[in-house]
């Protein structure tokens with residue numbers, strides 16, 4: 697994702713790439729941004745390059761990177777997934793403490809954001825729903841950040857509409873029924889060949905509605921990344937999810 701962001705930013709006329717940080721490839725020059733060297737020390741990048749924004753796809757997610765950026769007044773746009781609820785609360789607290797905004801965007805694909813919005817709309821009428829998320833085998837966290845956010849949005853929509861699912865969510869011991877987040881079952885598939893896919897399946901009387909999104913390659917995330925970078929200077933507090941920027 698980092699390499700893809702470098703390519704996208706390098707071709708955006710209104711955004712300048714000033715620095716890069718990774719724990720591998722240290723000292724190498726970026727092919728798509730000649731003159732930019734990969735540094736190991738994030739603080740050195742933040743103080744030396746003085747960026748306005750830091751796009752973070754470190755894996756695993758590093759709260760340390762986020763904290764460092766915010767302490768230097770740099771808005772972190774966090775695409776890494778797998779934060780705990782406590783880490784999200786800590787990022788929100790840091791926005792208050794440092795006065796620097798932060799963005800946590802579990803999915804930068806515009807189509808995926810629309811899938812989540814449509815799912816929330818449908819949930820008001822069809823409250824019985826399960827999520828199947830499918831990703832490449834190297835994805836570390838499960839269930840995906842997108843599926844958790846979808847479940848959260850569906851749950852909020854059901855509560856707002858006053859509708860309740862007829863099917864009980866079941867016991868956590870029943871592993872064949874998947875994980876449970878926000879009262880919704882999520883099934884995680886990890887296989888080579890996959891990129892990032894999700895189905896939200898609603899069941900009703902004599903009918904099934906499936907809303908599906910497929911990210912077929914990593915360029916699908918880049919328009920969303922550029923949108924977040926362009927909005928970062930006006931951001932306040934914690935922005936969670938690309939839907940807040942559309």
Ligand SMILES: NC(=O)c1ccc[n+]([C@@H]2O[C@H](COP(=O)([O-])OP(=O)(O)OC[C@H]3O[C@@H](n4cnc5c(N)ncnc54)[C@H](O)[C@@H]3O)[C@@H](O)[C@H]2O)c1
Pocket residue numbers: 697698717718719720753754755756757758761774775776777778801802803804805835836917
């Ligand atoms: N938000 C989205 O739309 C979206 C889309 C795709 C992937 N992701 C998430 O992005 C993350 C990265 O995915 P990937 O496929 O690019 O993984 P990857 O393993 O290809 O790349 C992760 C990079 O982070 C580097 N890294 C590790 N620790 C670091 C640290 N402390 N500081 C700086 N760099 C560090 C690694 O060396 C590696 O180069 C994952 O959490 C994935 O789930 C999010």
